[in-house]
Amino acid sequence: MFEKSTWIKLPRNVVVGHGVLDRAAEAVSELYLDGRPLIVTSPTPDDIAGERLRKQFAEAGFDPVTVVVEEARFSVVEEVIATARAEEAGFLVGLGGGKPIDIGKMAADELGVGFVSVPTAASHDGIVSGRGSVPEGDTRHSVAADPPLAVVADTEIIARSPWRLTTAGCADIISNYTAVKDWQLAHRLKNVEYSEYAGALSQMTAEMLVARAGSIKRELEESAWVVTKALVSSGVAMSIADSSRPASGAEHLISHQLDRIAPDPALHGHQVGVASVVTEYLHSGDDGEWTDVRDALASIDAPTTAAALDIDAGTFVEAVTTAHGIRDRYTILGDGVSEEAAVEAATVTGVI
Ligand SMILES: NC(=O)C1=CN([C@@H]2O[C@H](COP(=O)(O)OP(=O)(O)OC[C@H]3O[C@@H](n4cnc5c(N)ncnc54)[C@H](O)[C@@H]3O)[C@@H](O)[C@H]2O)C=CC1
Numbered sequence: 231m232f233e234k235s236t237w238i239k240l241p242r243n244v245v246v247g248h249g250v251l252d253r254a255a256e257a258v259s260e261l262y263l264d265g266r267p268l269i270v271t272s273p274t275p276d277d278i279a280g281e282r283l284r285k286q287f288a289e290a291g292f293d294p295v296t297v298v299v300e301e302a303r304f305s306v307v308e309e310v311i312a313t314a315r316a317e318e319a320g321f322l323v324g325l326g327g328g329k330p331i332d333i334g335k336m337a338a339d340e341l342g343v344g345f346v347s348v349p350t351a352a353s354h355d356g357i358v359s360g361r362g363s364v365p366e367g368d369t370r371h372s373v374a375a376d377p378p379l380a381v382v383a384d385t386e387i388i389a390r391s392p393w394r395l396t397t398a399g400c401a402d403i404i405s406n407y408t409a410v411k412d413w414q415l416a417h418r419l420k421n422v423e424y425s426e427y428a429g430a431l432s433q434m435t436a437e438m439l440v441a442r443a444g445s446i447k448r449e450l451e452e453s454a455w456v457v458t459k460a461l462v463s464s465g466v467a468m469s470i471a472d473s474s475r476p477a478s479g480a481e482h483l484i485s486h487q488l489d490r491i492a493p494d495p496a497l498h499g500h501q502v503g504v505a506s507v508v509t510e511y512l513h514s515g516d517d518g519e520w521t522d523v524r525d526a527l528a529s530i531d532a533p534t535t536a537a538a539l540d541i542d543a544g545t546f547v548e549a550v551t552t553a554h555g556i557r558d559r560y561t562i563l564g565d566g567v568s569e570e571a572a573v574e575a576a577t578v579t580g581v582i
Pocket residue numbers: 272273274275278302326327328329330332350351353354355356357359361362363364365387388390391392395497498
């Protein structure tokens with residue numbers, strides 16, 4: 231008997247382009263959300279776009295309130311939930327980079343209210359996905375949450391954000407190559423459920439971004455357009471899979487581990503990019519495709535070495551050898567890579 235079923239949750243309004251911040255209230259009005267919006271933001275995005283968003287919501291008849299958060303922690307999610315209850319917010323709006331968006335998304339999910347994502351930077355695919363990612367103690371929780379009902383990504387604002395945030399978003403997409411390989415491996419070895427649609431979409435997203443690397447340049451607003459569309463596409467792949475598997479494999483485990491052990495971790499996207507050079511080598515060996523991954527990263531101005539992340543060789547190797555333990559997700563790291571093998575892989579690929 232055929233007993234499979236699926237339930238795919240996707241954003242309903244995805245508005246991307248020059249100046250679309252001014253269409254946020256319009257995008258929200260179409261969702262028939264009740265009550266006042268609580269804007270969850272962090273200090274810089276609030277300075278850049280907070281007032282413009284508040285004014286627009288007020289003019290559209292909403293009565294916005296704002297909470298400014300500094301850190302992505304579960305305790306901060308609880309604080310935002312308390313504020314939302316106290317202010318009787320009907321829905322939440324995440325304005326900024328990954329931190330306020332993750333916090334807003336998780337708080338909205340817990341409250342059972344709608345969430346709207348207004349990224350001011352395109353630094354990773356969490357800006358559109360149905361996942362929240364928060365470190366806690368020795369692990370990292372990738373928490374399922376409903377994806378945003380709407381995403382309003384103004385490429386004019388994103389293009390003015392620090393260039394490294396955009397290259398980090400590109401590198402997060404390039405890491406889809408190895409994430410999909412890890413997922414396929416887990417399917418073969420551990421019978422983990424694999425979605426052909428989600429895997430193909432994730433891989434194609436990386437291929438299209440690399441093919442358009444020529445338009446990813448500091449001075450071009452088109453860069454923000456290319457990367458934001460790729461992040462949306464990657465987020466859709468995760469929604470189809472109902473898992474971050476299409477976009478998060480061993481390279482993400484290594485990056486999550488670096489977040490824990492490195493004295494001064496680099497940007498998420500940059501770390502996963504560098505780690506994916508090594509995990510591609512672990513997948514396909516000396517004659518394999520690790521040079522393609524490295525060259526793709528270099529072509530969009532992203533780091534390709536631990537030194538460029540400002541992470542020392544010992545810390546990077548430690549992350550590779552211990553990353554398998556931080557999450558129940560089978561990858562090419564198996565039940566652990568030996569120190570010798572990690573040093574070899576990182577050295578051959580020029581990462582250390
Ligand atoms: N939900 C998910 O699937 C994922 C979530 N994450 C989480 O996202 C967070 C990291 O994301 P980030 O975006 O790097 O963090 P972030 O929100 O802290 O932003 C990074 C910096 O960029 C600044 N910024 C944002 N927009 C700007 C603009 N237009 N102009 C100038 N500065 C601007 C912020 O003020 C901040 O200082 C972490 O908490 C990480 O765990 C990371 C990957 C995936």
